[in-house]
Amino acid sequence: MTATTAPANAPAAGGTPGPRRGHPARWAAIAVGVVVAVFVVILATRPQASDVVAPSPLVDRPAPEIEGPGLDGATVRLSDLRGRWVVVNFFATWCVPCLREHPELVRFSERHPAEDVQVLAVVYDDQPEDVARFFRERGGGWPVVDDVGAKVDFGVRGVPESFLVDPAGIVRTRLVGGVTADGLDGLLGQVGAGG
Amino acid sequence: MTAVRRWLAFLLLVPVVAGALFVGAGGGDGPPSPAARAARLSADVRCPTCEGLSAAESATPAAAAVRQEIRRRVDAGESDAEIRAFLVSRYGKDIVLTPEGTGVAALVWVLPVVAVVLGAGGLAFAFRRRRASGTAAATAEDRRLVEQALRQGVTR
Numbered sequence: 001m002t003a004t005t006a007p008a009n010a011p012a013a014g015g016t017p018g019p020r021r022g023h024p025a026r027w028a029a030i031a032v033g034v035v036v037a038v039f040v041v042i043l044a045t046r047p048q049a050s051d052v053v054a055p056s057p058l059v060d061r062p063a064p065e066i067e068g069p070g071l072d073g074a075t076v077r078l079s080d081l082r083g084r085w086v087v088v089n090f091f092a093t094w095c096v097p098c099l100r101e102h103p104e105l106v107r108f109s110e111r112h113p114a115e116d117v118q119v120l121a122v123v124y125d126d127q128p129e130d131v132a133r134f135f136r137e138r139g140g141g142w143p144v145v146d147d148v149g150a151k152v153d154f155g156v157r158g159v160p161e162s163f164l165v166d167p168a169g170i171v172r173t174r175l176v177g178g179v180t181a182d183g184l185d186g187l188l189g190q191v192g193a194g195g
Numbered sequence: 196m197t198a199v200r201r202w203l204a205f206l207l208l209v210p211v212v213a214g215a216l217f218v219g220a221g222g223g224d225g226p227p228s229p230a231a232r233a234a235r236l237s238a239d240v241r242c243p244t245c246e247g248l249s250a251a252e253s254a255t256p257a258a259a260a261v262r263q264e265i266r267r268r269v270d271a272g273e274s275d276a277e278i279r280a281f282l283v284s285r286y287g288k289d290i291v292l293t294p295e296g297t298g299v300a301a302l303v304w305v306l307p308v309v310a311v312v313l314g315a316g317g318l319a320f321a322f323r324r325r326r327a328s329g330t331a332a333a334t335a336e337d338r339r340l341v342e343q344a345l346r347q348g349v350t351r
Contacts, residue, residue, distance in 0.1 A: 057284050155290075
């Protein structure tokens with residue numbers, strides 16, 4: 001019977017341990033944890049999905065005309081609002097982000113005299129009676145117009161979507177998603193509208 | 196089959212294929228109706244809301260508005276190019292599903308043809324090399340082995 005010998009690389013009894021092996025699973029867990037942490041930080045600090053400026057072929061070009069019946073049946077035209085900043089706001093009563101942005105538009109309109117800055121709401125695929133009830137219940141004294149061709153003329157991809165038009169009738173900015181009063185004020189400040 | 200006859204066969208195929216492509220690409224039934232033109236244009240335009248569908252396929256209000264606008268302009272006598280140009284002027288270049296034939300987008304049309312030509316050329320080159328390497332010639336040793344095997348086969 002032969003005596004067994006210990007493996008050559010085994011530590012001697014009472015001696016120092018052999019070389020430490022790496023822990024790949026631990027390093028992988030740390031790496032995943034770092035990635036998740038960075039992800040959370042980025043998501044937590046990025047701006048909200050509102051007041052998002054988006055490109056448009058209409059920027060720096062004359063705004064297409066909008067014309068149609070208002071809530072009271074009288075004709076409403078974008079060109080009649082020349083000489084003031086206009087926030088052309090495409091909305092629908094069935095659109096949840098539109099419901100969220102409406103109080104912000106009310107706040108914004110109350111901050112600015114209508115002769116300087118005016119909101120113009122454009123109905124997007126909605127029923128006149130629903131729109132009328134919406135404004136009765138939620139307020140908002142700005143003109144509302146139903147022009148079915150306006151969504152194509154402005155290249156609107158969905159609601160809510162807004163366009164900032166300067167007093168000369170030039171489109172300055174396109175905003176996708178809901179707007180906020182402070183965001184609109186910031187934009188007006190950027191494009192030089194002042195108070 | 197000699198090389199000349201082989202090349203002749205390929206040359207005869209060219210007009211056949213070209214003719215088939217010409218007939219297939221052409222309408223053959225006269226000018227399309229306004230409805231057909233509008234439908235074709237709508238199928239060539241992206242739905243503004245759901246980018247994975249054409250305006251012809253999508254049921255969204257934005258797509259319906261685009262279809263209506265296309266039909267209105269077709270009825271007004273505008274050309275396909277004018278209608279496309281209008282939509283691009285409102286929605287941007289990505290509204291058209293068919294890539295342009297100029298600029299960087301032209302690569303979409305050119306690259307597949309280039310890939311086919313290069314692939315065919317590579318295959319032809321590979322086949323020619325294989326043929327040029329020829330078959331191995333029998334040596335005297337090979338012949339001796341064969342004769343020995345045959346003699347053994349005969350005496351059994």
